[in-house]
Amino acid sequence: MIKLQNIQKVYRTDTIETLALNAINLDIAKGEFLSIMGPSGCGKSTLLNIMGLLDMPSKGSINIADQTTHSLNDKQLAKFRNQKLGFIFQSYHLIGDLQVLDNVELPLLYRDTTAKERRRLATEALEKVGLSNRLKHFPKQLSGGQRQRVAIARAIVGNPEIILADEPTGNLDSAMGNEIMDILLQLNRNEGTTIVMVTHDESMAQKTHRLVRLFDGSQVQ
Amino acid sequence: MIKHLFKLIWNKKKQNFLLITEIFVSFMVIFAVFTLVVNYYQNFKQPMGFEYDRVWVINYQSDVKIKDKDSLDIYYKTMLGNIKAMPPVQGVSFASSNVPFSTNTHMNNADYKKVHVNRVNYYTVGDTYNKVLGMKLTEGRWFGKQDDAATVKPTIINQSLRQQLFGSGKAIGEKIGGEGSKRSVIGVVQDVKAKGDYQEAGLAMYERIDTSSNDGRGRILVKINDKADAAFESRLYKLMASNSNNSGIEIEHLTDKRKTMNNTTLIPMMILLIVACFLIINVALGLFGVLWYNINKRKGEIGLRRAIGASGNSVSGQLVTESMILATLALIIGTFFAIQFPLLNVFGLAASVYLVAIALSVIFIYLLVLVCSLYPGKQAAAILPAVALHEE
Numbered sequence: 329m330i331k332l333q334n335i336q337k338v339y340r341t342d343t344i345e346t347l348a349l350n351a352i353n354l355d356i357a358k359g360e361f362l363s364i365m366g367p368s369g370c371g372k373s374t375l376l377n378i379m380g381l382l383d384m385p386s387k388g389s390i391n392i393a394d395q396t397t398h399s400l401n402d403k404q405l406a407k408f409r410n411q412k413l414g415f416i417f418q419s420y421h422l423i424g425d426l427q428v429l430d431n432v433e434l435p436l437l438y439r440d441t442t443a444k445e446r447r448r449l450a451t452e453a454l455e456k457v458g459l460s461n462r463l464k465h466f467p468k469q470l471s472g473g474q475r476q477r478v479a480i481a482r483a484i485v486g487n488p489e490i491i492l493a494d495e496p497t498g499n500l501d502s503a504m505g506n507e508i509m510d511i512l513l514q515l516n517r518n519e520g521t522t523i524v525m526v527t528h529d530e531s532m533a534q535k536t537h538r539l540v541r542l543f544d545g546s547q548v549q
Numbered sequence: 550m551i552k553h554l555f556k557l558i559w560n561k562k563k564q565n566f567l568l569i570t571e572i573f574v575s576f577m578v579i580f581a582v583f584t585l586v587v588n589y590y591q592n593f594k595q596p597m598g599f600e601y602d603r604v605w606v607i608n609y610q611s612d613v614k615i616k617d618k619d620s621l622d623i624y625y626k627t628m629l630g631n632i633k634a635m636p637p638v639q640g641v642s643f644a645s646s647n648v649p650f651s652t653n654t655h656m657n658n659a660d661y662k663k664v665h666v667n668r669v670n671y672y673t674v675g676d677t678y679n680k681v682l683g684m685k686l687t688e689g690r691w692f693g694k695q696d697d698a699a700t701v702k703p704t705i706i707n708q709s710l711r712q713q714l715f716g717s718g719k720a721i722g723e724k725i726g727g728e729g730s731k732r733s734v735i736g737v738v739q740d741v742k743a744k745g746d747y748q749e750a751g752l753a754m755y756e757r758i759d760t761s762s763n764d765g766r767g768r769i770l771v772k773i774n775d776k777a778d779a780a781f782e783s784r785l786y787k788l789m790a791s792n793s794n795n796s797g798i799e800i801e802h803l804t805d806k807r808k809t810m811n812n813t814t815l816i817p818m819m820i821l822l823i824v825a826c827f828l829i830i831n832v833a834l835g836l837f838g839v840l841w842y843n844i845n846k847r848k849g850e851i852g853l854r855r856a857i858g859a860s861g862n863s864v865s866g867q868l869v870t871e872s873m874i875l876a877t878l879a880l881i882i883g884t885f886f887a888i889q890f891p892l893l894n895v896f897g898l899a900a901s902v903y904l905v906a907i908a909l910s911v912i913f914i915y916l917l918v919l920v921c922s923l924y925p926g927k928q929a930a931a932i933l934p935a936v937a938l939h940e941e
Contacts, residue, residue, distance in 0.1 A: 373939070382856055383935040403860040410858025417938065421853045425560040430553070437553055438858035482857070 329490060329522045330356040330379055335388035337374055337545075348374045349385070349545045358489070361516045361523045363533040366542035372526040373494055375542065379524060380413055380492045381405050393489055410438050414483030414521075418495035420475045422467040428454065428478050429463040435486045453481040457511055473504030480511055484521070491515065493525040497532055509535060554871055558878075565875055568839055572879035575832040576914050580887050582825045583906035583913070585818050588898055589747040598707075598741035598750060599649065600683035601803035603777070606648050607769040609789055610797040618761030625766065628792050629675075632769065635785065637777035642675035643758050646767035649682070649743040650806035652813075659706075659754060661714040661725045669710060670743070670753040673765030678755070679738065681772045689721040689736030692757040696735070704732035707753040711737045732756070745810035829917065836921040840872060844929045851929055852937025861930035868929050872922035873915065880911055 335352040338345055349371045356362050364372050377383040378390065381397055390397045393412050400408060414435075415421075422431050432450040441449075454460050457477040467475055476496060483491050493512065497505030509532050515521045525536065533539050541548045558565055615621045625643070632641045647653040647670070657671035678684075679691045687708060696703045701724065711720050711734075726732045732754075740750035758765045771785070782800055789798045844851070851864055859867070887907045891900035 374935075377935040377938075380856065382852075382938070383933065403862070406855070406858050406860035406863070409856060415853075415856045421849055421938065423557075423850050423853070425557055430556060433553075434854070435857040437550055438863070443552065486858075 329358040329360070329393060330354070330524070331391040332375075332379070333389045333391075335375070335378060335385045335390070337371070337378065337383070338386040347545055349378070352388070352547050354540065354547070356522060356524060358522055359516070359520045360538065361513070361536040362525070362538045362540060363536040364524065364526045364540045364542060365528070365530070365533050366548075370542040371545040372542055376492050376494050376524065376526050380415060381409055406438070410435055410486065412489050414486065414488040414491040416476070416479050416483050416491065416493040416496045418498040420467070420472075420479045420499075422475055422478055422482075424467050426466075427463065428459065428465050428467070428470070431467065431478055432481045432485050434482060439486065449485050450481070453485040454478070456484065457481045471504070472500050473507055476500060476504075476508050477511065480508070480515075484515060484519075488521070490522045490524070493523065495526050495528065497527065497529060505529070505532065550867070551870070551874075554867065554874055558871060558874055568836070568875055569879045569882075571832060571835055572876055572914060572918065573883050575828065575917070576880060576883035576910055577886065578825055578828055579913050580883070580906055580910040582821060583909045584890075584898070584902060585821065587905045587909070588749075588902045589814070589818065591899070591902060592742065592749045593746050595740070595742060595750065597746070598684065598739045601649060601807055603773050603775065604681060604803040605771045605773060605777075605782075605785075606644075606651075606801045606803060606806070607771060607785070607789055608646075608767070608797075608799040608801065609769065613763060621763070622760045625760070629769070631788060631792065632771060632785070635781070635788070637773045637781050638771055639774055640677055640681040640772035642678040642681045642770050643766045644675065644678055644768045644770050645673040645758075645765045647672060647743070648768050648770060648803075649741065650745060650803060650810040652810075657754065659710060659714060659725050659752070661723065664714055666710065666713050666752060668752065670751055672753065672755045673758050674755050675758055678770065681770045682741075684741060685739040687737050687739055689734070691736055692755075696757055697760075699733070701731050701733040703735040703757060705736040705738055705755040706734055707738050707740050707750065709740050709750060710752040710754060713752065745807060745814050747811060747814045833917060833921050836872075836918060837925065840868070840922050840925040841928075844868065844925050844932075848932060848937040851932050852934045852939075855932075855934035856938065864932075865926035865930035868926040869919065869922045872918050876914055876918040880914060883914075884911065 332352055332354040335349055336347070337349040338347055352375060364375060366372050374383065378385050379392070381390070381392075392408075395408065397405070397408065423434070429447070429450050432453055433446045436446040436449060451460065451463065454463060457480050459474060459477050459481065462470060462474065467478065470478065476499075480496075491512070496512065497508050500508060512523055512525065513535060516523050523536075525532075527533050613621065613624060615624055629641050629643070632638055645655060647655050655671040657669050659666045659669045674692070676692045679686065689705070691705065692703060704725065706714070706720070714720070714725060715723065720734050720737055723734050724731045725734060738755070741753065742748065742750045743753075773781070786798060786800060854864055854867070855861070884907060887903065887910070889895070891903040
């Protein structure tokens, strides 16, 4: 489902060159739940951004869902992200000025769907994460766990094949973190969604199918 | 997407209120400027209605002590005859002090049946006034000797007054004015822009100078040929001084008076334009700053939108569209107030002036907002999603 070959990422400034990722080779199967661990600054989020086509590698190739991505232009990349990928972030990234339902509808705005269809799909996604009674709430009226569930609903509303989660439980207490993890495991198990999750939490990582460890930009496990 | 953006704007109404207010105030100022400009331009396009080239105005003190009416008539006829006898003079006429391009104004009313018209410019003129100024009669005739024995005072009106009083009906021979001051319309002349190129002609009525009175003879208009020079002007001055036996004589050229009058009209508009320009620059910088600030404040949202499927162009398009929606809301409020001007006939300007000014102001504001939002929008499109998400 996701194939990374010899991925290297270098950040350059006028005076400094930083090697963020070096020679990463990763093959993630369809329906796999993979976690990425490592100390802060080891390149976990950079790797996830590259998998999510939010950032380009300095070297190497990426193949996602049988599509080589380096030749895609900005518009094609955007369409690809919209249709194939779902994102979950540690800090939720909900738009505070929009209600829960409108936040979840967001990815569908960039598709050719009617308002009625968007509403139906968003409501269904919120039902899946147990928030059907919070449709008209604004993010600030929700707890951290609820906000992350909204973010999950937004990630799954477009029925993507892959979900990329960047420390989804990082801002939550353990009970809420477990709730979120259970939702992700269910998604993986029931829908067959491929999930790649960056985490600092060993216990969460142990629940996934496979664990990849990074250290100083290199894959060590 | 538009509905989504409306929702976003509505949910941020407190933040957007100031921006909408700023655009609204700008619109009203621009509307005032465009109203002036359109009004002046529409007036400028109208024909002058007379010829001012080589027409001089003699300003003199009419304090002759002749009491016998016939003698007085002969005195003034002789004065005109002496001027006309000078070689460069082609025509000469007495006129009241409100000659073209003067700041003097005499006003009267005009009534016809149930129509009452206020603010009609009132001129007393000689029998050759129309020829000296090259005015064009569109109906009837000018004053002449046949009016000496008229039982009802003859009057000549301009085209605009004719339209207001009679519409498409007959004007010649109709009686206007109230009881005891009835006047018979004997002619209609083309509108004369007596207050310069940029002021409207307005309504006008002309009456014949009473040949046996000193009243209404404050000025003499002299049409000269192109051979008239400073020496002639000096001779004319001396002639007038010897005729009227006083030193309060002044000779002015209508071409100079026209320039002065046009400057008097244009200078306030220029000042307003300069003030408006500074205001527009301020508004543009304000808009630019607010949009720039919004983009920086919304980097996380921009990154998110990029992540979930928005291309750089669609992010840029969204920000520009948001600005245009805000402008539209401000313009709806602004247009509501602006449209009251033609509806309530404020300042007596034609409705078309206000409507054209509204249209121009709307276009101008849209262009201003578009220009101010394009660059911030472009900058937003260039933001890397990974960077934007990380910054949040």
